[in-house]
Each structure stands twice: as C-alpha cells, then as structure tokens.
Amino acid sequence: MELVSNTTVTPLRTFGGHKGSVEAVAVFPDRRRMVTGSRDKTLRLWDLETGVLLKKMEGYSGDVTALTVSRDGQMIASADPSKLTPIRSAR
Numbered sequence: 178m179e180l181v182s183n184t185t186v187t188p189l190r191t192f193g194g195h196k197g198s199v200e201a202v203a204v205f206p207d208r209r210r211m212v213t214g215s216r217d218k219t220l221r222l223w224d225l226e227t228g229v230l231l232k233k234m235e236g237y238s239g240d241v242t243a244l245t246v247s248r249d250g251q252m253i254a255s256a257d258p259s260k261l262t263p264i265r266s267a268r
Contacts, residue, residue: 214241
C-alpha cells in the first residue's frame with residue numbers, strides 16, 4: 178500500500194452527479210461497475226470503463242454510509258444512520 182498525496186495523482190476518471198459528499202464505495206466482483214452512496218441520500222451505479230451513470234437509486238431517510246455488493250454481483254446492501262439496510266437489485 179502506498180500513501181500518495183492527492184495533489185500528485187492524476188485522476189483516471191471523474192464520476193459526477195451526487196449532490197452531497199460520497200460516503201461509501203463498492204466495486205463489483207467483475208470490476209466493471211461500482212456503486213456509490215452519498216449524503217444526498219442516493220445510491221448510484223456506474224460503469225467503471227466509461228464513467229456512465231447506469232442507475233440512480235433513491236428512497237433513503239439519511240446519508241448512505243455503508244455499501245457492499247454480493248459475490249455474484251446481483252445484489253447491493255446499503256445502510257444509512259437509521260440502521261436500515263435495504264437490499265436492492267444491481268440490474
């Protein structure tokens with residue numbers, strides 16, 4: 178593991194769209210998609226190669242602070258401070 182200053186690293190891709198800070202990130206097992214959770218109370222599913230937003234998931238009562246993706250990449254589990262853990266389809 179290397180510790181690198183963010184002022185010396187050039188980003189490969191920027192994923193814009195959340196209206197609040199991103200609090201959680203999970204990469205799918207196939208390494209082709211990622212899901213992000215934010216203070217804007219949404220999840221967003223991204224194509225890692227193109228940076229295209231594939232899906233926006235709403236309905237949280239608070240900031241999304243934790244995420245995980247199932248081993249087969251079919252389901253996303255997430256949590257907000259209310260301790261709710263909705264399970265959503267990754268499709």
